[in-house]
Amino acid sequence: MTSLWPVTSSVFSVVPHDYLGVMSLVIIAGPSNAGPGEREQMLEAASDQLAKRGVAHDEVVRIDVPGRGAGESGDGSLRGELEPMIPLLQSGSLFGEAQGLQIIDAENLQKAEAETLVTLLEGADLQSVEVVLVFSGAVPRALGKLGAETISVRKMWERQAAQWLDAEIRDRGLQFEKGAANALLQRFGTDTASMGQALDQLEEATGRITAEMILDRFKNRPDEPTWNIIDAIAKGDVGTALRRLSDFLVHGHPLVYLAALESDLKKRSLAATAPDQETLKQWIGGSDRQIARMWSLRGRVRESSLRRAQEALVRADRVVKSHPEEVHRVTLERLTVAFCRWYG
Secondary structure (H helix, E strand, O other), X not given: OOOOOOEEEEEOOOOOHHHHOOOEEEEEEEOOOOOHHHHHHHHHHHHHHHHHOOOOHHHEEEEEOOOXXXXXXXXXXXXXXXXXXXXXXXXXXXXOOOEEEXXXXXXXXXXXXXXXXXXXXXXXXXXXXXXXXXXXXXXXXHHHOOOOEEEEEOOOOHHHHHHHHHHHHHHHOOOEOOOHHHHHHHHHOOOHHHHHHHHHHHOOOOOOEOHHHHHHHOOOOOXXXXXXXXXXXXXXXXXXXXXXXXXXXXXXXXXXXXXXXXHHHHHHHHHHHOOOHHHHHHHHOOOHHHHHHHHHOOOOOOHHHHHHHHHHHHHHHHHHHHOOHHHHHHHHHHHHHHHHHHHO
């Protein structure tokens, strides 16, 4: 997709950039009330920074900071979800290849966690680690003093959304009649993440696209079937899976998503233990094509990963059922990222 994100770069001048030696630290700072469009921009900017620095996708450790009051208990001042950053920042890569650390929703860092992160960054003696912190809202002063390069993702306004849409229509080769683009903006406003989903669907249409077609087809946002999310997870495509999850959660309930993940996980687990396809069909039902597809996935995911996925699913279900809605999204996003790693 065409990148016309409203981003600007600046450098904190409190401490020189070489304060961290050869290690690179980048902060992606978005608006405090970031919507799906702005959030997608922030995640894309984070991935782009690591790609520009030559960090391979499979060499990136992504940590999604749980919301306040959520997360697993860990040792010391860090919640369990944040502990993987310690060995990476203390030891770096054992083989010399470039590695990346993404910390998403860093605004949720508790005071002691932020202090620990600053201490780790100050004491790091690394040659091949790139660190990207993604914030919504103000960046804590202690982290700002580290001399990080800062990329600001500004709030999207309708004029910028219109420019983004014009570029997308051109790059995709779509034929929009007069008024059709305005109809999309009328339906989705500045939510470019949803508008991108709508354009994905319109690419399947034949002929010219009219305003009437858009207004009739998209009563609100395009529905996102859960199987599309699971398909992206199976490919290990974190970005697409998170984008589709964001779209689903506009109208879909978290428990529906968890049920879809549970169903897929159950089928994979049964396929791993079934002696043959006929037995698998008796166990889970479905068409021959569906059974053949599930059988083809047999063995692609380790048994240990299937067990970890089941445990994570149970924990996420408990959070959704017992914690406030504010923590549901980050819980599902963290779960999705983990499933991408285990499945992909």
